[in-house]
Amino acid sequence: MGAEEKRFLVIGYGNPGRLDDGLGPALAEAIEALALPAVTVEADYQLRVEDAALIAEHDVVVFADASVDGEAPFYVERLEASATMSFSTHSLQPKALLGLARDLFQSRTSAYLLGIRGYTFNAFGERLEAQAKENLSAATAYLTEVLRQRDESLLEKRCRVSAVASSTVL
Amino acid sequence: MTSLNTIEPKVEERHVEATNGTRRVVIEPVTRVEGHGKVVIHLDEKGEVSQARLHIVEFRGFERFVQGRPYWEVPVLVQRLCGICPVSHHLAAAKAMDMVIGVDKLTPTAEKMRRLMHYGQTYQSHALHFFHLASPDLLFGFDADVAVRNVIGVAAAHPELAVQGVMMRKFGQEVIKATAGKKIHGTGAIPGGINKNLSIAERDVFLKDIEQQMTWARGALKVAMDYTVANLEKLAPFGTFESNHAGLVAPDGAMDLYDGGLRAIDADGNIIFDHMAPAKYAEFLAEEVRPWSYMKFPFIRSIGPENGWYRVGPLSRVNVCNRIDTPEAEEARKVFMAVTQNKPNHITMAYHWARMIELLHSAEKIVELLHDPDLQGSDLMAKGEFRGEGMAIIEAPRGSLFHHYRVDENDQVTMANLIVSTTSNNEPMNRAVSSVAKTYLSGKTITEGLLNHIEVAIRAYDPCLSCATHALGQMPLVVDLVDHEGNVLDHKAKG
Numbered sequence: 001m002g003a004e005e006k007r008f009l010v011i012g013y014g015n016p017g018r019l020d021d022g023l024g025p026a027l028a029e030a031i032e033a034l035a036l037p038a039v040t041v042e043a044d045y046q047l048r049v050e051d052a053a054l055i056a057e058h059d060v061v062v063f064a065d066a067s068v069d070g071e072a073p074f075y076v077e078r079l080e081a082s083a084t085m086s087f088s089t090h091s092l093q094p095k096a097l098l099g100l101a102r103d104l105f106q107s108r109t110s111a112y113l114l115g116i117r118g119y120t121f122n123a124f125g126e127r128l129e130a131q132a133k134e135n136l137s138a139a140t141a142y143l144t145e146v147l148r149q150r151d152e153s154l155l156e157k158r159c160r161v162s163a164v165a166s167s168t169v170l
Numbered sequence: 171m172t173s174l175n176t177i178e179p180k181v182e183e184r185h186v187e188a189t190n191g192t193r194r195v196v197i198e199p200v201t202r203v204e205g206h207g208k209v210v211i212h213l214d215e216k217g218e219v220s221q222a223r224l225h226i227v228e229f230r231g232f233e234r235f236v237q238g239r240p241y242w243e244v245p246v247l248v249q250r251l252c253g254i255c256p257v258s259h260h261l262a263a264a265k266a267m268d269m270v271i272g273v274d275k276l277t278p279t280a281e282k283m284r285r286l287m288h289y290g291q292t293y294q295s296h297a298l299h300f301f302h303l304a305s306p307d308l309l310f311g312f313d314a315d316v317a318v319r320n321v322i323g324v325a326a327a328h329p330e331l332a333v334q335g336v337m338m339r340k341f342g343q344e345v346i347k348a349t350a351g352k353k354i355h356g357t358g359a360i361p362g363g364i365n366k367n368l369s370i371a372e373r374d375v376f377l378k379d380i381e382q383q384m385t386w387a388r389g390a391l392k393v394a395m396d397y398t399v400a401n402l403e404k405l406a407p408f409g410t411f412e413s414n415h416a417g418l419v420a421p422d423g424a425m426d427l428y429d430g431g432l433r434a435i436d437a438d439g440n441i442i443f444d445h446m447a448p449a450k451y452a453e454f455l456a457e458e459v460r461p462w463s464y465m466k467f468p469f470i471r472s473i474g475p476e477n478g479w480y481r482v483g484p485l486s487r488v489n490v491c492n493r494i495d496t497p498e499a500e501e502a503r504k505v506f507m508a509v510t511q512n513k514p515n516h517i518t519m520a521y522h523w524a525r526m527i528e529l530l531h532s533a534e535k536i537v538e539l540l541h542d543p544d545l546q547g548s549d550l551m552a553k554g555e556f557r558g559e560g561m562a563i564i565e566a567p568r569g570s571l572f573h574h575y576r577v578d579e580n581d582q583v584t585m586a587n588l589i590v591s592t593t594s595n596n597e598p599m600n601r602a603v604s605s606v607a608k609t610y611l612s613g614k615t616i617t618e619g620l621l622n623h624i625e626v627a628i629r630a631y632d633p634c635l636s637c638a639t640h641a642l643g644q645m646p647l648v649v650d651l652v653d654h655e656g657n658v659l660d661h662k663a664k665g
Contacts, residue, residue: 015250016250017235017247017250018250045256048298048339048343049298049302049335049336049339050336050337050339050340050343052336053336053337053340096322099322099325100322100325100332100336103322103325103326103329103332104325104329104332104333104336105333124232124234124235124250125235126250
């Protein structure tokens with residue numbers, strides 16, 4: 001399949017009412033406003049099981065989320081499906097969601113995590129820190145280029161750059 | 171987010187209270203991922219379980235967050251509280267704001283649109299819980315390897331069930347989208363009514379799918395019922411205890427998930443109070459603060475904190491109602507109640523069966539509403555005289571949810587108070603965990619088996635452990651075993 005034929009899915013998630021936790025949905029909003037062809041954009045508080053069906057309908061999925069201590073302004077990580085589930089919550093991790101997409105819908109979708117560095121989380125408030133806003137701009141510009149070219153290799157290249165950083169994405 | 175009449179005390183104030191006891195129990199401060207569960211099992215001098223305590227760290231401060239905001243923003247703002255049941259908060263806030271602006275009766279279109287939204291929410295929430303959280307326990311057994319006992323394991327062994335769960339969840343989410351405007355941060359319900367009706371085209375999409383959904387709902391109910399009946403001997407004592415129950419009922423005593431008055435019954439089924447109007451909630455209920463927990467313990471005032479605690483949620487709702495006003499769910503209720511000779515069912519694991527009765531009920535109500543031409547009506551708003559204060563109760567998937575607001579002459583919120591269902595189930599969950607610990611703890615180590623059984627008991631209540639955060643990352647269950655002198659004998663964590 002040529003790059004121009006690939007269907008991309010962007011899922012930005014987090015709680016916009018919890019300061020920098022809203023980075024994921026903010027990125028989704030910015031990408032959606034561009035109305036790029038062959039790009040589907042979803043924003044949500046958290047990942048949900050029904051996203052598995054949506055993922056299976058795309059060739060590449062990018063999960064965008066706030067990162068607590070990751071590389072700034074953002075990093076990209078390749079994700080593989082896993083069977084790890086949490087104890088008791090209705091939220092899912094991206095890897096578990098990929099596992100569901102694989103097992104239930106025979107998904108072969110490539111997946112990447114776009115972790116955008118945030119700084120303030122432990123309060124209610126619908127705003128981003130100044131530095132978080134800058135990080136968001138950088139991440140948006142980067143992902144826009146990837147999506148305009150529909151070129152997954154750009155994500156792979158960034159993974160290699162980011163591979164040295166380990167971080168917590170929340 | 172659970173105080174009555176007053177804004178939540180600051181964390182520091184709670185901490186002082188916590189140090190007044192004979193032994194100081196340190197609870198982790200609010201963390202980035204709040205809402206994890208921590209269980210502390212206390213042993214007495216003989217090394218036997220004296221009690222087990224479930225600590226749920228929940229984020230507070232929302233009441234302060236909404237202060238100063240215009241009242242009409244609140245039904246949207248409150249959805250920030252919870253990534254799991256935003257629709258319940260959306261509707262509870264809208265109902266309370268109806269009262270604030272003096273609207274006691276909505277237009278038929280507004281009320282039915284809100285109900286459709288609510289049944290869509292209940293349907294998807296119950297389906298998700300059953301297929302993706304509870305069914306692994308039921309299909310593989312409590313003792314099965316955790317590597318298998320999860321939804322991925324269900325997907326491998328019973329792929330049709332796992333797919334059904336996803337598709338049922340998807341259907342409910344689409345109902346929410348059509349009624350609330352979008353799947354998250356819906357704006358559909360507004361003080362005094364609703365801002366859209368259901369178009370014929372939207373209705374027809376749902377009508378095309380609804381028979382399949384009904385079939386799946388019947389199947390899910392059968393799985394839960396057959397499992398419970400077949401394993402009754404094992405399930406009946408598991409984390410089980412007698413308790414009071416509370417839930418909304420319609421004026422005729424029928425189950426009503428959206429509106430009505432609160433009914434509370436005792437362990438024998440005798441009515442403690444009935445048709446309690448939401449505005450009276452503080453007269454009938456109070457909350458106890460315990461030094462070791464951030465979460466409060468609600469109780470029925472007339473009985474007191476010792477014996478006045480109560481359960482909420484599907485089990486309680488099926489117990490308190492006289493009937494269910496949809497035919498298939500009503501038949502299922504009769505079968506359910508026959509197990510306990512029409513006395514209240516106190517079996518903790520029966521929550522799953524009751525939840526599936528409500529799943530079918532929600533599907534039936536959706537069918538009923540989709541055939542109601544009022545949904546295409548254009549009279550969306552009602553008007554009233556501004557009162558400045560409003561209270562509402564709605565039956566969220568996990569149980570009764572209370573919202574209370576005061577609004578000043580500038581239309582700004584001056585006070586907000588919420589009691590969420592997980593708070594009402596706080597004492598019951600503690601009892602369930604204690605019961606399991608007493609039965610399954612052997613020696614001075616926390617075995618994998620004990621951890622599994624504690625997890626299963628807590629999960630029956632479907633507690634909302636992730637208010638206000640999407641909580642990517644493991645939501646750990648942490649269990650500590652503590653001797654009579656406070657020494658930690660063992661510690662286990664579960665992702």
